[in-house]
Amino acid sequence: MESISSFELDFIRKYVPEEDILPDEAMSGHTTFRVGGEARCLIRVSMTEQLSALLPYFREKGIPYFILGNGSNLLVGDGGYPGIMLQIGSRMNAIKAEGCHIRAGAGALLSQVAGCALKNGLTGLEFASGIPGTVGGGIVMNAGAYGGEMKQVTERVTVMDDRGEIAVLEGDAMEFGYRTSIIKQKPLIVLEAEFSLKPGNKDEIKARMEELSAMRREKQPLEYASAGSTFKRPEGYFAGKLIMEAGLKGYRVGGAQVSEKHCGFVVNTGDATAADILGVIREVQKRVKENTGITLETEVVLLGNF
Numbered sequence: 001m002e003s004i005s006s007f008e009l010d011f012i013r014k015y016v017p018e019e020d021i022l023p024d025e026a027m028s029g030h031t032t033f034r035v036g037g038e039a040r041c042l043i044r045v046s047m048t049e050q051l052s053a054l055l056p057y058f059r060e061k062g063i064p065y066f067i068l069g070n071g072s073n074l075l076v077g078d079g080g081y082p083g084i085m086l087q088i089g090s091r092m093n094a095i096k097a098e099g100c101h102i103r104a105g106a107g108a109l110l111s112q113v114a115g116c117a118l119k120n121g122l123t124g125l126e127f128a129s130g131i132p133g134t135v136g137g138g139i140v141m142n143a144g145a146y147g148g149e150m151k152q153v154t155e156r157v158t159v160m161d162d163r164g165e166i167a168v169l170e171g172d173a174m175e176f177g178y179r180t181s182i183i184k185q186k187p188l189i190v191l192e193a194e195f196s197l198k199p200g201n202k203d204e205i206k207a208r209m210e211e212l213s214a215m216r217r218e219k220q221p222l223e224y225a226s227a228g229s230t231f232k233r234p235e236g237y238f239a240g241k242l243i244m245e246a247g248l249k250g251y252r253v254g255g256a257q258v259s260e261k262h263c264g265f266v267v268n269t270g271d272a273t274a275a276d277i278l279g280v281i282r283e284v285q286k287r288v289k290e291n292t293g294i295t296l297e298t299e300v301v302l303l304g305n306f
C-alpha cells in the first residue's frame with residue numbers, strides 16, 4: 001500500500017503533534033479481534049479543532065478516512081486500510097454528571113460512563129457496563145445488551161459533519177434502530193453525548209452490573225479475542241442457535257473459530273488472520289442460508305483489503 005505523502009503529512013502536522021501521527025500503523029494493535037494490516041496513517045485525535053481542520057481537507061482532496069473508537073466491533077483486512085484512521089479515544093473522554101444527566105466525550109469507554117452513573121446513584125446504564133466500546137461507537141451502533149440499548153438513555157448527541165460543521169441531534173433525529181443510527185448512513189462523527197438517567201439505589205445498580213458481568217463471563221468466550229456477537233440477530237431468531245443447528249459449533253478456518261461456548265461469536269484462537277475470520281463468517285452465512293433460508297448479516301464492521 002502506498003504510504004502517506006509528505007505533502008499530506010505536512011498538512012496534518014500543522015494541527016496534530018508528531019507523536020499522535022502514526023504512519024503505516026498495524027491495526028491488529030487497535031482492534032479487539034487482534035488482526036488487521038496497516039492503515040496508511042493513524043491519527044490520535046485529542047480535540048475537536050483538529051477534526052474541524054482535517055475533515056474539510058480530506059474531503060477536498062478525496063482522502064478516505066475512517067473513525068475508530070475502541071475497535072471492538074471492527075474487522076480490518078490483512079491488506080490494511082488505504083486511508084486515514086482518526087482514533088477518537090482516551091484524549092476525548094471527559095465525563096461529567098449533573099443531576100440526572102451525564103455528558104461524555106465520544107472517546108470515553110461505556111464502562112467508564114456506567115461507572116460514573118453508579119457513583120452518582122443513577123440507573124439506566126447498567127446494561128452498558130460490560131460493552132467494551134466507546135461512547136461514539138456505542139451511539140453509532142446503538143449498542144445494547146440484556147434489554148437495554150443506547151437509544152433508551154441518549155438525550156442528545158453532538159456531531160461534526162465532513163465540512164467540520166458541528167450540530168446537535170436530539171430524539172428521533174438520531175434514527176436509532178437495531179444496531180444502527182443515522183451516523184451509520186451519513187458522514188458524521190460523534191463528538192459528545194448526553195444521557196438522561198433516573199435516580200436509583202447504588203447497591204441495586206452495582207448488584208445488577210455484577211449480575212450482568214457474571215452472565216457475560218458464563219456465556220461468552222471472553223478468554224479469546226473477538227468483536228462480540230459477529231452477526232446481527234435475525235428477527236424472531238438467535239444467530240447463535242441457527243449457527244449451532246447448522247452444525248458449525250467449533251468450525252475453524254486457520255486460527256479463527258466459531259466459539260464452542262457461544263456460536264454467535266467468531267473468535268481468534270491466537271494466530272488467526274483477518275482472512276481466516278472472514279472465511280468463517282462467509283461459511284457460516286452460506287451454511288445457515290442453505291439450512292434455513294435466513295441471511296445472517298454481520299454486526300461487525302468489515303473494513304479495508306482482505
Ligand SMILES: Cc1cc2nc3c(=O)[nH]c(=O)nc-3n(C[C@H](O)[C@H](O)[C@H](O)COP(=O)(O)OP(=O)(O)OC[C@H]3O[C@@H](n4cnc5c(N)ncnc54)[C@H](O)[C@@H]3O)c2cc1C
Pocket residue numbers: 032066067068069070071072073074088106107130131132133134135136137138139140141142143144145183188189190191222226227228229301
Ligand atoms: C467481548 C465483546 C462483547 C461485546 N458485547 C456487546 C454487547 O453486549 N452489545 C453490543 O451492542 N455490542 C457488543 N460488542 C461490540 C462492541 O463493543 C460495540 O459495538 C461497541 O459499541 C463498539 O464501540 P467501539 O468504540 O469499539 O467502536 P469501533 O469498533 O471502533 O467502531 C464501530 C463503528 O462505529 C464507528 N465509530 C466509532 N466511534 C465513532 C465516532 N466517535 N463517531 C462516528 N463513528 C464512530 C466506526 O467508524 C465503526 O463504523 C462487544 C464486543 C466485544 C469484543
